[in-house]
Amino acid sequence: MYASARKKRSDNGSESARPYEPEKNPAVRRLTAGAIKRRKAKTAFPIATAYDAPFAQFVEDAGIDVVLVGDSVGNVVLGYEETTPVTVDDIVYHTKAVARGTSRAHIIADMPFGSYQVSNEEALRSAIRFVKEGGACSVKLEGGVHEADRVRAIARAGIPVVGHIGVTPQTAGLGPGFKMRTHRERLIEDARAIEEAGAYAIVLEVVDHEVSREITALLTIPTIGIGSGPHCDAQVLVLHDLLGMYPHSPPFAKRYAEVGRLATEALGAFARDVRERTFP
Ligand code: KIV
Numbered sequence: 001m002y003a004s005a006r007k008k009r010s011d012n013g014s015e016s017a018r019p020y021e022p023e024k025n026p027a028v029r030r031l032t033a034g035a036i037k038r039r040k041a042k043t044a045f046p047i048a049t050a051y052d053a054p055f056a057q058f059v060e061d062a063g064i065d066v067v068l069v070g071d072s073v074g075n076v077v078l079g080y081e082e083t084t085p086v087t088v089d090d091i092v093y094h095t096k097a098v099a100r101g102t103s104r105a106h107i108i109a110d111m112p113f114g115s116y117q118v119s120n121e122e123a124l125r126s127a128i129r130f131v132k133e134g135g136a137c138s139v140k141l142e143g144g145v146h147e148a149d150r151v152r153a154i155a156r157a158g159i160p161v162v163g164h165i166g167v168t169p170q171t172a173g174l175g176p177g178f179k180m181r182t183h184r185e186r187l188i189e190d191a192r193a194i195e196e197a198g199a200y201a202i203v204l205e206v207v208d209h210e211v212s213r214e215i216t217a218l219l220t221i222p223t224i225g226i227g228s229g230p231h232c233d234a235q236v237l238v239l240h241d242l243l244g245m246y247p248h249s250p251p252f253a254k255r256y257a258e259v260g261r262l263a264t265e266a267l268g269a270f271a272r273d274v275r276e277r278t279f280p
Contacts, residue, residue, distance in 0.1 A: 030106055031105065035106075040220060046064050046066075047108075047224060047235070048237060049067070050069065050098050050239055051239075052101065055101070057101040057102060064105070067105045067106070069095045069109050074090075088130075091130060092109075092133050099134065109139050111127065113170040116141050123154055127154045128157075131159055143163075143164070147163075148196070160200045161197075161200065162224070164202065164203040165187060165190040166203075181208065184211050188211070200221055203236065204223050204224065204228040207227075209229030209230070212225060213229065222234055226252070243256065243257050243260075244258040
């Protein structure tokens, strides 16, 4: 397999003779939710999404030790316009790939639309699949006060949960869309409800920066910002946005590379070489 093949090769391409290591439970070596929770109010930490083994390995190799298998997989990998069509099976499949491509990173599986709304039982059943089949270390779900019961049910079963408030893309079409959320009291109430329900961290998506600062100061769990300013305990970006895989990315997402353009150029060079018989 690609990822493990990369790991086993030394710089000169030969198989490295590694000292004997007893078999370990891989889950034990991964960063725990407790360790992430203890990062509250310390150095800000990065989180990136990943959906397959090689890119998950790039993320881990870059020193990013928290990987989110976001339901953004629907938009950036599966070709949907929205995240709502993403299924539990999709997230299990992509979480497995991310688990194979990493060894130490904490993997958060995003609970897709329809996998937790109906009942606590169904939410727990879905969360268990992400952990048992996918190899996730924790799960994330969208919603504030109204989803606090779901967070509580999953956390009580021993599965660490990340909350997600502000812009919640699964239901953005029902409310004010993707506009910045500024309703201070409602946001604080949502954040408190999610913390009180037992979440170990919370995503603040496109939340007014001053409200984000206030929530970060009020909560005892880390806040993970996306488009919510510099005051959060962590920052998360969608991999395809930060690598510049598509021509457009959200205004808050810094493009650290232009991988989409590079890929098209490389493929164009290959196509030219084949047509001109200069390769092979
Ligand atoms: O699905 C996702 O990638 C997310 C992040 C944008 C936080 O939920």
